[in-house]
Amino acid sequence: MTESRVGLGIDFHRFAEGRALVIGGVTIPHARGLLGHSDADVLTHAICDALLGAAGLGDIGTHFPDTDERYRGISSLTLLKEVLSLITSRGWYPINIDATLIAQEPKLTPHFKAMKDALSEVLDLQPGSIGLKATTSEGMGAIGRAEGISAFCVALVQRDSQ
Numbered sequence: 543m544t545e546s547r548v549g550l551g552i553d554f555h556r557f558a559e560g561r562a563l564v565i566g567g568v569t570i571p572h573a574r575g576l577l578g579h580s581d582a583d584v585l586t587h588a589i590c591d592a593l594l595g596a597a598g599l600g601d602i603g604t605h606f607p608d609t610d611e612r613y614r615g616i617s618s619l620t621l622l623k624e625v626l627s628l629i630t631s632r633g634w635y636p637i638n639i640d641a642t643l644i645a646q647e648p649k650l651t652p653h654f655k656a657m658k659d660a661l662s663e664v665l666d667l668q669p670g671s672i673g674l675k676a677t678t679s680e681g682m683g684a685i686g687r688a689e690g691i692s693a694f695c696v697a698l699v700q701r702d703s704q
């Protein structure tokens with residue numbers, strides 16, 4: 543019998559001067575980057591939380607606390623790799639993920655192919671099993687004032703059980 547579960551991940555990071563903008567493992571040319579203890583890859587963090595949530599394993603902050611110097615400036619793809627190990631060690635494997643980025647700036651769609659390539663390599667998924675979308679918030683709220691970027695993600699995982 544195959545057991546299936548879904549998980550949800552949500553993340554927000556604010557913009558800051560003098561930081562690289564890394565989303566989905568891809569460095570995007572922009573005047574500002576996102577602020578965070580790691581590389582602040584908002585999309586990859588949402589994916590990590592969706593996978594952890596689906597497997598019932600808590601959240602990214604529990605596994606990789608921002609008080610831990612080992613994670614300062616770390617590539618979030620490395621964290622995603624560790625998340626994959628955590629879930630696969632319990633028999634879960636990802637089937638697909640689907641994420642939406644909410645950003646007033648910059649335009650993210652042109653970078654989706656590179657993001658899918660980077661994420662699919664880490665997750666061992668076909669790029670077609672990774673859904674990426676982007677929207678603005680129509681100028682509303684903090685995201686609309688371009689104070690930061692948000693990402694939402696759902697993930698489906700399965701495991702074979704007796």
Ligand code: MG
Pocket residue numbers: 553554555578582583584587
């Ligand atoms: Mg985060």
